[in-house]
Amino acid sequence: MKNEYFYEIEKTYKKIKKDIDNRLKEYKNTWEHGSNEDIHAELSFCILTPQSKARNAWKAITNMRNDNILFTGTAEELAEYLNIVRFKNNKAKYLVELRNQMTDENGKIITKDFFSSFKTVNEKREWIVKNIKGMAWKEAGHFLRNVGFGSEIAILDRHILKNLVRLEIIDEIPKTLTKKIYLEIENKIKVFCKETKIPMDSFDLLLWYLEAGEIFK
Structure with a gap:
């Protein structure tokens, strides 16, 4: 070949x-030593990357975390940070929906804990594709690779x-x-x-x- x-x-x-x-x-x-919030930021990053530059997407995530808005802001507030990525309004809504999916009844982000419950990488990926808006096979794979499951x-x-x-x-x-x-x-x-x-x-x-x-x- x-x-x-x-x-x-x-x-x-x-x-x-x-x-x-x-x-x-x-x-x-990132996976071994990262917090629930760190893993959530990686997942959010992969929602922003389609048809956008990866560096711009990560810059937006970093800015939102620095301003303590990634885990608290409305879609309208998040969209203000997304001028450097395409489809900012839709992606802002996806980020809010993702945050709601990954928040427990006490208001705590549980993204790492949630994905730790799956036995295999393929199970993680299947769940992402079926349940997270704005993420298909490529984006799911991108997230999993970025947290150490890309082999x-x-x-x-x-x-x-x-x-x-x-x-x-x-x-x-x-x-x-x-x-x-x-x-x-x-x-x-x-x-x-x-x-x-x-x-x-x-x-x-x-x-x-x-x-x-x-x-x-």
Whole structure:
């Protein structure tokens, strides 16, 4: 399954492997040492990322946390912080709905505790896709990778899919990503990563680096 493009990016992987490994450790530390609020912020971040720059989405989350409004603000108040992401009004509503889902009867955020109750990563992901507005398979995978559960799941957006075509893992970018198609592509990536000995979460960060020139979130 290795082609010329693979050997091209393999050189990049060897060059930045240490940076990728460090970032993946940071993700695991977020879960292991993070609070319910920290994990909630990561989940909220992934609601903001569709069709928006990741750095802008994280900046918005950071600003809302710094001003103590992420866990208390109305949709209208949150929207004021979302001018740097697309679809700010809808996303503000999604953030409020998510907060309501992840708040217990005492008004406490329970996001980490809630997701700790699932036995597998796939159960976590299925629940997110079915129950959280503004999050589909890609966003669910993004969240789970960012809190250290990315070793068996793919984060498929157009940038990643474009690279998968170049690597001949898939023939073309699908017009729509149904659950069936998403999981089929994910399985192809698993086979490829096993063969090339590049872990799935590292592979995702490598492809992002090729697109963005940096390893972020």
